[in-house]
Amino acid sequence: MSVASMALKNLARQKRRSLLLGSAVAFGILVITVVNGLSGSLVTSLSANVSNLVPGHITVRGVEKSVAGRVSYLMKDAGILEDVVQKLALPGRVVKSTIVPQAALVSDFGTQYQNLTGQDLGPGSLLAARMALVGGSLEDFRGSSKILISETVAKKLGVGLNDRITVQTVTKTGQQNVLDFRVGAIYRDPGMAAALAGAYADIGAVNALRNMTAGEYTDLGIYLDDVAAADQWGARLYHALEAANVPLWPRGTPEDLRKLYREGTWTGTKYTLLTLNDMLSALKGIFAAMNAVAFAILMVLFLVIMVGITNTYRMVIYERTREIGTLRALGMQRPQIRNLFLLEAVFLALGGILAGFVLGVAVLAGLSVLDLSSWKDLNVLLQDNRLRLFVDFGSLLFHLAVVSALTALAAFIPARRAGRLTPAEALRSTH
Amino acid sequence: MKRFLLSLSMTVSLFLTQGLSAQDTDFHAILAQVDTQSTFPGDTSAKVTIVSKKAGKADNIMQAQFFRNDTEKKTVILMLKPEVNKGQGYLEIGNNMIFYDPESRKFSKISTSGNFQDSNAKNSDFEPSALATNYTVVESARDALQTKDVWVLTLSGKRDDLTYPKRKVWVEVSTNLLLKSEDYSLSDRLMRTSLYGKYVNLDGRFLACKMRFEDNIKKGEVTDMVIENPSTAPLPPSIFSQSFLEKVNH
Numbered sequence: 001m002s003v004a005s006m007a008l009k010n011l012a013r014q015k016r017r018s019l020l021l022g023s024a025v026a027f028g029i030l031v032i033t034v035v036n037g038l039s040g041s042l043v044t045s046l047s048a049n050v051s052n053l054v055p056g057h058i059t060v061r062g063v064e065k066s067v068a069g070r071v072s073y074l075m076k077d078a079g080i081l082e083d084v085v086q087k088l089a090l091p092g093r094v095v096k097s098t099i100v101p102q103a104a105l106v107s108d109f110g111t112q113y114q115n116l117t118g119q120d121l122g123p124g125s126l127l128a129a130r131m132a133l134v135g136g137s138l139e140d141f142r143g144s145s146k147i148l149i150s151e152t153v154a155k156k157l158g159v160g161l162n163d164r165i166t167v168q169t170v171t172k173t174g175q176q177n178v179l180d181f182r183v184g185a186i187y188r189d190p191g192m193a194a195a196l197a198g199a200y201a202d203i204g205a206v207n208a209l210r211n212m213t214a215g216e217y218t219d220l221g222i223y224l225d226d227v228a229a230a231d232q233w234g235a236r237l238y239h240a241l242e243a244a245n246v247p248l249w250p251r252g253t254p255e256d257l258r259k260l261y262r263e264g265t266w267t268g269t270k271y272t273l274l275t276l277n278d279m280l281s282a283l284k285g286i287f288a289a290m291n292a293v294a295f296a297i298l299m300v301l302f303l304v305i306m307v308g309i310t311n312t313y314r315m316v317i318y319e320r321t322r323e324i325g326t327l328r329a330l331g332m333q334r335p336q337i338r339n340l341f342l343l344e345a346v347f348l349a350l351g352g353i354l355a356g357f358v359l360g361v362a363v364l365a366g367l368s369v370l371d372l373s374s375w376k377d378l379n380v381l382l383q384d385n386r387l388r389l390f391v392d393f394g395s396l397l398f399h400l401a402v403v404s405a406l407t408a409l410a411a412f413i414p415a416r417r418a419g420r421l422t423p424a425e426a427l428r429s430t431h
Numbered sequence: 432m433k434r435f436l437l438s439l440s441m442t443v444s445l446f447l448t449q450g451l452s453a454q455d456t457d458f459h460a461i462l463a464q465v466d467t468q469s470t471f472p473g474d475t476s477a478k479v480t481i482v483s484k485k486a487g488k489a490d491n492i493m494q495a496q497f498f499r500n501d502t503e504k505k506t507v508i509l510m511l512k513p514e515v516n517k518g519q520g521y522l523e524i525g526n527n528m529i530f531y532d533p534e535s536r537k538f539s540k541i542s543t544s545g546n547f548q549d550s551n552a553k554n555s556d557f558e559p560s561a562l563a564t565n566y567t568v569v570e571s572a573r574d575a576l577q578t579k580d581v582w583v584l585t586l587s588g589k590r591d592d593l594t595y596p597k598r599k600v601w602v603e604v605s606t607n608l609l610l611k612s613e614d615y616s617l618s619d620r621l622m623r624t625s626l627y628g629k630y631v632n633l634d635g636r637f638l639a640c641k642m643r644f645e646d647n648i649k650k651g652e653v654t655d656m657v658i659e660n661p662s663t664a665p666l667p668p669s670i671f672s673q674s675f676l677e678k679v680n681h
Contacts, residue, residue: 068526068592069540104649110487111649168622168648173591174544177617178648211617262539 003336007343011351014316018348021305021312025352025407026359028301029399033360033392035294039287041364041390042381047227049381050280052130053190053197055097055117056221057230057276058090058237063249063261064269070174071261073099073218076269077246081220084240090233092224095119095126096217098206104168105149105199109158114149115198116167118206118217121148126223127200136161136185141202146184148200154186161186167199171211179209196279227276234275246271253281302403306410309345313414317341324418325426338419345411349404357396364389458571458584462563464607465600468637470559475499475638477661478511479557483550486651493548498670501559505671508557509679510548520676521554528554531673533680538673544594551623551644551654553594560609562586562600565593573604576611580604595622608637621647633663 011018051057062075075081085094098118105112119127122142131138134151141148147165149157159165161183168178181201190197207216222237224230241248249257249272257272277284317324324337364387373385382388476498483491494512499505508521518533523543530541543555570585581601588596597619601611608630614623629641638661646652669675 065540066542066592068542068544069528070542070544070592106649108650166648168616170544170594171591171617174542174594175588175591175596175617176594176614176622178620178622179618262541263537 003340004343007340007347010340010344011347017312017316018351021309022348022352022355024301024305024308025349025403026356028298028305029353029356029403030360030363031301032294032298032399033357033396034363036291036392036395037360037364037390038367038387039290040392041368041388043284043287044390045381045383045388046280046283047276048383049190050196051223051227051276052127052132054221054276054279055099055119055219056095057092057224057227058234059097059219059221059274060085060237060241061099061219061272061274062269063272065261065267066174067267068174070170072170072172072174073101074172074212074269075217075220078217078220080244080246081241081271084244084246085220085222085237088233088237088240090222090224090237091226091229092222093126095221095223096203097219097221098203098210098212098216099218100169100206100210103199103209105147105153105157106166106168107157107159107163110156112153112156114153116169116206116209117198117200118203119200121200121202131185131200132188133185134188136183138185141184143204144184144202145179145181145205146201147181148185148187149183150187150197150199151189153199154183159183167209169209171209172216173211175211177209177211179205181205230275231277234273234278238273241271241273248273251278253278255282298399302406306406309348309407309410310414313341313345313411314417317414317418320418321421321426321429324421325423325429328421328423328426334419336419337421338415341415341418342408342411345407345415346404349407350400353396353400353403357399361391364391456571456582458568458582459563461582461602461607462566462568462584462586465602465609466560466563468607469609469639470501471499471633471636471638471663472502473500473663474666475501475633475661475663476666477638477640477658480657480659481547481550481552482655483548484651484653484655485649491548491550493550497557498666499557499559500666500671503671506557507670507675508547509676516548518680520679522671522673522676523554523558524671529673531676531680536677538676551646551652552642552656555594556625556642556644556656562598562609565589566598574601576601576603579610581610609639623647631658631661633661 060081061073063071064074064076065071100116102113103116105114119125120142121128121138123139128138138148154160157165163183165181165183166178167181171177203217204214207214224233238248238251247270249260249270251273254274327337368387368389371385372382372387476496479495479497481493481495483493492512493510493516496509496511498507504525506523510516510519520531522529522531528541528543529538531538545554546552547554547556566586566588568584569587572583574581574583581603584600584602586598586600595614596617597615599613600609602608603610609627611627612625613621616622624645624647626643627639628643630637631640638658640658640661642656644654
């Protein structure tokens with residue numbers, strides 16, 4: 001009989017003890033699976049939903065600071081950038097946008113400051129295909145002065161479809177300008193990602209507001225076929241732009257970059273490259289922190305479980321001293337005795353991990369069928385008003401390795417003691 | 432009939448007189464005079480209280496001390512109130528303006544065309560007038576503002592980086608003081624109305640000490656600015672420096 005099958009039989013002999021220890025391991029794994037699954041689900045939905053609202057999964061923006069200290073977005077030398085993007089052959093679609101940061105949207109009932117994005121919003125445009133509208137349509141946006149706003153902004157401004165909104169901002173040279181828009185469509189509120197969204201209008205109308213010519217724009221965005229590859233392609237594009245001697249800002253989050261733009265006494269035009277992950281960094285940080293806290297709790301839980309395992313195996317070896325003596329007398333070697341107990345512990349851990357993982361997935365599957373449409377602020381984290389089922393097999397393998405190693409470590413000292421017992425001494429034992 | 436003819440002839444003669452006087456008047460010189468009267472040959476300082484009113488919000492009351500040397504085109508504004516903004520400072524030398532934040536202890540370059548502390552006053556409202564330098568007169572008329580005889584001048588910007596590409600100003604005929612200004616957007620929409628209610632005479636130059644800035648786009652947004660204790664006493668040159676803004680915060 002092999003050592004492994006003996007270990008399994010021994011576990012089966014002590015059903016209640018094995019069940020209790022295995023349940024403790026399973027509970028820890030259940031918690032971490034649910035937390036990881038939830039945060040993974042939320043981040044995946046967030047990326048998918050927000051990717052519809054931003055000017056590209058990767059965007060290159062021209063930032064100009066005048067001698068008088070005025071910072072404005074404007075793409076200069078666009079030809080060089082377009083060449084680099086074309087040569088790199090990024091798998092996706094290139095879209096030009098004009099971004100107006102913090103434009104004042106004014107109605108008779110109030111003012112809301114929003115980023116205004118000018119894009120081609122006509123039929124066939126990416127935004128038109130992806131935007132979840134709750135009213136109106138984008139069909140006749142091309143060449144019009146219609147504006148697309150969120151449900152919350154519409155409510156705060158007290159406006160509905162076809163109502164007038166006055167938009168105030170400065171032109172590319174710093175002159176005050178005002179134009180009237182009509183609410184052409186309203187999109188579903190992105191809740192906690194509202195800061196990343198804003199108002200949208202046809203690029204022609206936004207360029208008129210900024211006193212920019214028809215071909216000018218501020219952002220060269222790339223909507224990739226695979227959103228997950230945004231960081232990888234972003235890094236490649238950044239290096240390609242560097243190689244083409246394009247003056248670039250360092251990589252960073254939008255908040256870091258805005259600080260850089262304001263500080264110092266630089267003048268001229270520099271380009272900034274942002275990926276979807278850069279734009280989502282603040283929100284993703286929350287989930288990363290959530291995962292880190294869950295892992296820390298898991299580690300504390302396993303320290304307690306390790307103490308339990310060590311004590312249990314010390315007791316097991318004490319109870320089974322005569323049995324160890326018999327096995328040694330029958331010719332079993334010291335390492336085999338040690339491995340027998342180590343394998344018992346590892347099998348126990350593996351059983352607990354698998355049970356915990358299966359239970360965790362069952363909990364996640366249960367949560368994913370709940371209709372959460374009433375959670376308005378969180379709907380950017382949902383897919384079709386439900387949590388997306390996310391199972392992280394990578395973290396399962398990681399936990400398998402860590403928890404098995406920890407369990408083996410906890411059982412190692414008692415197992416080594418068992419292996420060092422001499423047969424005669426063990427057989428003389430009266431336990 | 433006699434009365435009608437008399438009144439008609441009076442109207443025509445008044446129109447002709449006004450028309451002639453408008454034709455004969457050098458409006459650029461009037462603008463230059465407005466600028467000269469608001470520019471001080473030496474140092475100026477005063478305390479300014481700004482009350483910013485926005486619909487549905489509590490009034491925001493701010494206080495600042497400003498120092499100007501118009502000859503060297505230098506301005507310093509030091510925030511005194513509210514407590515949260517105390518110590519923040521603005522330093523303008525020539526066309527460059529920097530803002531000092533005592534919390535981060537950092538300077539950042541800002542635009543003079545920006546709004547002062549989220550009010551309807553612009554950073555440039557603390558500077559002497561520069562109408563003749565920045566604008567040309569495209570239309571003129573003589574009118575009355577309340578009881579005062581005024582020139583109403585429509586101005587067009589000489590450059591494309593002026594905050595307001597078009598302005599309409601009311602200048603008192605007898606004093607060449609600016610009494611009212613309407614600021615228009617590039618799309619020719621009225622954006623801001625400024626009223627200059629009171630001036631103080633300091634050594635033959637004039638400092639507006641009661642002003643009102645009304646936002647014509649955002650209904651209900653008004654900022655009142657009152658200037659107190661104006662002085663033309665010489666100031667130490669070290670005031671117009673970054674180290675001054677840092678030092679006052681230690």
